[in-house]
Amino acid sequence: MSDNYHIVAALSEMSEGHQMYIELDGEEILLCQHEGEYFAINYFCSHAEFGLEGGSIRDGCITCPYHGAEFCLKDGSVQAPPAPFHLCAVLRCARFASQASRGWRSQPGSRV
Secondary structure, eight states: OOTTOEEEEEGGGOOTTOEEEEEETTEEEEEEEETTEEEEEESBOTTTOOBOTTOOEETTEEEOTTTOOEEETTTOOEEETTOOSOOSOOEEEEEEEOSSOEEEEEEEEEEO
């Protein structure tokens, strides 16, 4: 595995719709699983800096549980106000298999 990747969770921890807070290289990140895909986005909403964790996930978007701003999980783009800015930390994630278990990894600095 490349040194640019970090193991951040086991697949067994990430069931459909599951969200998980992590801190990686000083960035606060929300991991999400939706429709069999894995996403790592900025933990905080760009509207009022509240955490997105616990927000509903539908149709490839997460909705802020506080004020209803909506963001695309794939690219962090704003899909509904009141958020003024796209999420700034959308990381590429990849599943991987190892001899011991399946998990997924995130490559910081490889933003989409």
